Amino acid sequence: MATEPVTAFLRPRVVNVDGVARRFETRAVLDDVSFELRAGEFVALLGRSGTGKSTLLRALAGLDVEIEGHIEVPACRSVVFQEPRLLPWARVLDTVVLGLRGDDARQRGRGVLSEVELNGHERDWPKTLSGGEAQRVSLARALVRQPDLLLLDEPFGALDALTRIKMHALLQTLCRRYRPAVVLVTHDVDEAILLADRVLILGDGRISLDVPVDVPSPRLRTNHAFARLRSQLLAQLGVDEAAEGLHESPVKEYVS
């Protein structure tokens, strides 16, 4: 992203997580999580499956009441879940402006829909949308509220590779325009490096790594800084890079 990590600390703090823990029965999924976020900062949260990424995100969203520790977040937050989570009985525009008040709500909804390239779909039923379109509606619903904090839980996980690349570009454009602080939960290391200013890795109930992404744009996989950070993150995640390389996606050129 086009933020300068050097000056990021000058911006106001919008998220403060201090000593957060979450137990299910006796098992502590989150043990002692602490980090801060500055306004407009884009952070990727990586972690192996089951390490508690969604649990942490739900805590930030205010959906979990049994959380221990201290969490401070902006009052205006939006969430994009892994599945689009549209209401089957609400047309696209009604879904986008769900819960919004004010006369201009629908007008704003239409504006955001055209930003996610869905103009003309205002009156569609969710059942008629493709996976990528549905997730774009979900993104529009999150952005129309102009949140100070945008929480994304593996939003592109269910999309095909080509659609995912388009969504990456779209998300970058929209984040530059609306400037929310972003927490993007992902299991995709490349996605994290491509999009984020900073990467957090969650492991054993704590933030085990907190690194800035110092990769010049356009962030191509072939770039040395990209490759170096990738190795570092994979090592921290305990993944054998040689084995991982076998599963590399066939579409390599990301647009930044």
Place this chain on the structure above:
Amino acid sequence: MSTTTLGDGRLRSHGPELVTLSRETRAPRRRVRVPRGIERFAGVLLLVGAWQVASSTGMLSADTLAGPFAVGKTGWHLVQDGTLTSAMWVSLKRVLTGLAIGVPLATVLALLAGLTRVGDDLVDAPMQMLRFLPIIGLEPLIVLWFGIGDAAKISLIVFGVTFPLYINTYTAIRALDPRHFELARTVGLGRMGTIRRVVLPAVLPGFLTGLRLAAAVAWLILVFAEQINATNGIGYLMIKAQQFFQTDVIVVGLAVYALLGLFSDAVVRFLERKALAWQPSR
């Protein structure tokens, strides 16, 4: 690729045999195409024809079952002298009144039981017990309570309507997706907003299924109640006809019940089509 020469001298390469998929090859044309509707109608016509033949030849006496022609004529007379229309109106009013009381009652009870903890404990347990009562078996009690007038028939219908509607609506509320409630919270819908935008639309399909059942049950109970004791209505017409061996009038009554039942079912189906356009199966 290897090729062979066909009998007519053309060359043809060896490969899998290919077939053309199109309407013609997939559904072999029948020589005569009769529209489905007409075919189905022909079946009904055949049955009625056999019935008429049996009546005309005296195989089926009028005391056992009047022929279709006689039934039609009687029906026409009953309509013309106003007997049938006024009886129909009386019966229809009973069903509609029963529904008008039972539907809101069942809806409110289901919302109470489905959405509040206290309601669940206080309402659902007794409802689950009472639903196994054979409603028709309540007749003797109802007559003791309400006499033999309209009140007795209507309250029996109310009983019959309330249970299927309650059960279906309550089940639908219980099946609500908790992820939708989560969404409602993240977009800042309040309690009323959540009920209006999430609960009611999600429950509507179950409610309408219950409503269709309820309408069917209402007619069933009406037929029963009107034949036990009544001084007007379709059932009364039929019982009176029984005393004079007027099987034609009885058949007319049956046909009217069937038509009214069909009509109320069509109304609910229409509501379903209008209200559930968002459903994937539609």
